[in-house]
Amino acid sequence: AQKITQTQPGMFVQEKEAVTLDCTYDTSDQSYGLFWYKQPSSGEMIFLIYQGSYDEQNATEGRYSLNFQKARKSANLVISASQLGDSAMYFCAMREGGWSQFYFGTGTSLTVIP
Amino acid sequence: GAVVSQHPSWVICKSGTSVKIECRSLDFQATTMFWYRQFPKQSLMLMATSNEGSKATYEQGVEKDKFLINHASLTLSTLTVTSAHPEDSSFYICSARGSRADEQFFGPGTRLTVL
Numbered sequence: 712a713q714k715i716t717q718t719q720p721g722m723f724v725q726e727k728e729a730v731t732l733d734c735t736y737d738t739s740d741q742s743y744g745l746f747w748y749k750q751p752s753s754g755e756m757i758f759l760i761y762q763g764s765y766d767e768q769n770a771t772e773g774r775y776s777l778n779f780q781k782a783r784k785s786a787n788l789v790i791s792a793s794q795l796g797d798s799a800m801y802f803c804a805m806r807e808g809g810w811s812q813f814y815f816g817t818g819t820s821l822t823v824i825p
Numbered sequence: 826g827a828v829v830s831q832h833p834s835w836v837i838c839k840s841g842t843s844v845k846i847e848c849r850s851l852d853f854q855a856t857t858m859f860w861y862r863q864f865p866k867q868s869l870m871l872m873a874t875s876n877e878g879s880k881a882t883y884e885q886g887v888e889k890d891k892f893l894i895n896h897a898s899l900t901l902s903t904l905t906v907t908s909a910h911p912e913d914s915s916f917y918i919c920s921a922r923g924s925r926a927d928e929q930f931f932g933p934g935t936r937l938t939v940l
Contacts, residue, residue, distance in 0.1 A: 744926050754863075754916055754934040761927035802868065806922075806929065813859060813920060813929055817868045 713737065715803050715816035722821050724793045731778070732788040732819045734803030740764075742808045745786040747777065750800040750818075759801075762786055793823045828852060829921050831932035838909055839940055845905045846935045848919030854899035855921035860892075863916040863934075875902040909939040 716735045724730035736745065747759040762770045762777045770777040778787040790797060803816040828851040838844050848858055856877045861869040873894050874882040881894035891913075893905040906913050919932040 746927075746929060748931075754918075754936070756869075756918065756920075756931035758929070763926060804929075806926075812871055812874060813922075814871070815861075815869045820866075 713816075714814040715805050717803055717816035717819050719819045720817070722819055724790075724821065724823055726795060726823055726825050727792055729789060729791045730793055730821065732790070732801050732803075732821065734786045734788065734816060736784050736786060736803075736805050738784075738805065738807050740807040744806045745777070745779070746804040746806070746813075747775070747786075747788045748802045748804060749797075750802060752799075756802075760788065790821075795823050795825060797821060798823045829855075829919060829930045829932040831917075831919055831935050833935060834933060835936040835938075837938045837940065840910050841908055843905055843907045844909055844937060845903055846917055846919075846937075848902045848904070848921075848932050850900045850921050850930070853921075853923060855902075856899060857922060858896060858902040859920040860894060860902070860904050861918045861920065863918060865916075869918060872904075877902075906937065909937070911939045913937065914939045 743764045745762045749757040760770050760772045760775045760777050762779045769779050774791045776789045800818045800820050802818045806813045830849045832847045858875040860872045862872050863869045871884050872887045875894045875896040877896045877899050883889050896902040916934050916936050918934045921930050
């Protein structure tokens, strides 16, 4: 079974609008962390936001927020007020407990339209 | 924040040669590093987990003898692609976990092209 599922291969959003990128995960661990990364065409992985499994509040970092629904095992990324520079690939990832592997979803390609 | 570097950033080699890629944690000690491969427009696929002072743990389907990993110090892990072939052409990225749960640092990647 896939550890991380991103069902939107591509998304389009109008500049200045908000967009939600979906992510569901699968784990039996109680302790885990969820991450979102942005990967522009240069290839570097840019950290956006983190949500720990025990965090009760949804994480927020500037224009990024994470809609964490633990019972549904979803960790959707919300980008508010989209900018042209937000056009990139976005990856959801999970680390289960300890120092174990870091799993990535298949990614969503976001295009911001002027 | 902590930085992970990779060298080289890109390399072109002839089929049959070996290529070594270095991954360094610049301002922290990384007992565990991860190596990923990414094909165009695809996700990062974990190849192996590199542990300082011990053998790497490879993911299913990754050839140990082809992708040699050495983690000789707390700041350096190397990936050597032996007898490279055109199908090994890819983007290789290393990663290291920081001391906090929310820290996972990535190198800038190495683009390998095998002719």
